[in-house]
Amino acid sequence: MSERLVAVYELSGPADEAEKAARLIAFEETVEVPLDFPLPPAIRDGIVGRVLSVAPVKLGRFRAEIEFPAALAAGGLGTFLNLVFGNASIWPGVRLIDVLWPDALLASFPGPSFGVPGLRKMLRVENRPLLATALKPMGSSRAELAATAAAFARGGGDIAKDDQNIVDADFAAFKARVAAVAEAVFRENERAKRLCLYFPHLSGPQQELEARLKFALKLGLRGVLVCPAIVGLDEFRRLAAKHPAVFMAHPAFSGAFYADRSHGIEASLYLGTLMRAIGADITVFPNAGGRFAFTREECRSVAARARAPLGALAAAWPAPGGGMRLDDASDMARDFGVDSVWLVGGSLLMQPGGPEAGARAFRAAIRAAFPTA
C-alpha cells in the first residue's frame, strides 16, 4: 500500500554526472525549466520531482530513485508514461528499471480480465503450462491456416494464435480469414469435447480495430492477439477494459524500448508489469536461446513481474516464444514453472507429422515435466 510514486532509473556515471542527470530528470519531467528558473516555492516543493538517492550499481552505472507527486499521474496511463519517461526517453543512457506504484494509479489500470485463474477456468486446465502456437507462414491461404489450427487443436493444443505478421488488407479479408479459421477450430472442439482457443491478430487501421474485435467475439472467439506498441498502449488498455475477452500482447515494435540494455525501459518492467497493467492476460516475450538476445535471467524476470503481487491485479501468463524446441522443455519448465504459456511456432509446425504431431509431442513434453497435471 502506498500513496507514493517513485520511479527508479539506471543512469550513466561518473557519480557527479549521474547525480546531475537525476536532478535534470526530476526537473524535465515536471516543470521543464532551466535549473535557475525562479520557481514559486509551492511549485518547487510540491511539483518538481525529488531525487531520493543516487548510488552505484555496476561499472559506470548508477541507480537513481526519483519521487514524483502521485497526483501528476492522475490522468491515467498516458499521463503516467509521460511523467516517468517522457522527455527522459530522449536522453542517452537513461533506463527506467522500476516503479513504486501509488495505489490510486494501480487501481485505475484494468489488469487482466482473465489472467492465470480466469484462463485456467475457461480452459479447465490445471497444474500444467498451456501450449500455444502461431499460425503461419504469412502468404498461406485461409484454408491452410485453418487446417494448421485444426491440426494443432486435434493434437491437444490450447491456444492457436495468428502470427503477428498475419495481417489483412481490409475488413472483408479479416472477416473471411478469421471466420474460416474459427470454424475449423470450433469443429475440432465440438468433435473432441475440449476447448482450443483461436486468437486472431487484431490489426489494421485504428478506426476499425474495435469493429474487428467485435466481429471476432461475435463469431464466438474468446480472445485476440494485439501488438500494444503498434496500436498504442492506452488503446490496448481501452479495448481490454471494455471487452470481456482474453488479450494476448505481442512485443512487435516494442523492442526499441529494451533491446539496448543501457537505455529505454527494463524488459521485465515493459513486458511484464506494463503489459499486465494495461490488461494483457498473456504477455509474449522472446525466450532465451531463441533468435533474440534475451538472457535466461531477463526472461525469468519478465515472468516474475507478470505474476508477482501487484495491487488487486490478476496475474498474467508469461508466454516465452521464439525458436523454442522440444529439447528445451526441461529448461522451460524450470525457468517458467506451471503458470506459463509455451509458445511454440516453427519447431512445432515442422515436427514430422505436422502440427498435430507437433502439438502431441509438446503436450507430452509438458506432461513429462509436470507429471501431476
Place this chain on the structure above:
Amino acid sequence: MSERLVAVYELSGPADEAEKAARLIAFEETVEVPLDFPLPPAIRDGIVGRVLSVAPVKLGRFRAEIEFPAALAAGGLGTFLNLVFGNASIWPGVRLIDVLWPDALLASFPGPSFGVPGLRKMLRVENRPLLATALKPMGSSRAELAATAAAFARGGGDIAKDDQNIVDADFAAFKARVAAVAEAVFRENERAKRLCLYFPHLSGPQQELEARLKFALKLGLRGVLVCPAIVGLDEFRRLAAKHPAVFMAHPAFSGAFYADRSHGIEASLYLGTLMRAIGADITVFPNAGGRFAFTREECRSVAARARAPLGALAAAWPAPGGGMRLDDASDMARDFGVDSVWLVGGSLLMQPGGPEAGARAFRAAIRAAFPTA
C-alpha cells in the same frame, strides 16, 4: 514514383554477421519460420523479404537494403510499422534508417492538413520562421498560464502551446484550463488584430481524446499538441485525418527509438518523415546545443525530411526546441531556414520583462536573421 517498398537498415558487423542478420530480418518480418522451413515456392518467392545489398558504411556497421512486397503493408500504418520494424525492433544493433515508400502506401497517409503553406496562410505570415513557446511550469494556475499566453501573444508570438507536462486529471479540469487560456489569447488577438494560436496539450484517457479535441476546436482553437508515441501513432493519424486542425507532434516517450544511435529508428526518419506522414503539421524535436544529445547534423536531417518532397504530402514545419537562447538565433536561422518554428520555452519566459518582452526579443532576433520578412 515507385511500386516498391524497400527498407534500409544499419546492422552490426562483421560482414558475415550483418549478412546473416539481413537474411534473418527478411524472414522474421514476413514468414517468421526457421531458415530451413519447407516453404512453398510461391511464399518463398512472393512473400519473404529480399536482401538487395549489404555494404559497409562505417566502422563495424553495415547498410542493408531489404525489399518487401508492397502489398504486405496494404493494411496501413500499423501494418507497415510491423512489417519494417516489428520483431526486428527486438534485435540489438538493428537501426531502420530509411524507407523507399510505395506510392499506394504514401497515398494512404494523410500528411499535414495545413503544413507549411496552410499555416502560413492561416497566420498570414510570410518569409520568416514562426515563434512558438511552451506554457509552463506544471503547477501554475489556470490564470497564470493564461497570463503567460496573453503576454506572449502581446509580444508578437505566433503559437503558444501547452508544455507537454501540462496535463489534466479529468475532462472538467481540461475544459476549465483550456477555456481560460483560450479566452486570454482570443482577447489579445482581438485587441491587436493579429493571430496568435493556442494549442492545448491533448492528453488523458484514450476514450476521451477525441471529445477533448472537439471541445478545443469548438472553443475556436485551431490546433492541438499531441505526443504520438504516447497516444499511439495510428491514433494520431486517425485524429489528424478526421479533424481539420493543426497537429503539433511532441516527441515525449519516443526517444527510446532513436536516443541510442546504434539501434531503433533514425531520428530524422522517426521525427521528420513518420511524424509528417501521420499528419503532423509541426514536428517538435530536440535542438542541438540544448539539453539533449542531438547533433546539428541530426537536427538538420530531421528538418530536411520534414520538408523534402514526399508523394503529395505537404511539407511539415520542423520545430527545434529545448534550451534555445537568444544567442542561438543565427545558428537557428542557418540550420533551419525560413520554414521552421522556433520553439523557445524557458529562456523566453525568463527574459527580463517576462514573456511579452521575451517574445519581442525573439521576434527581433528573427527579424535580424530574416530582414526581408
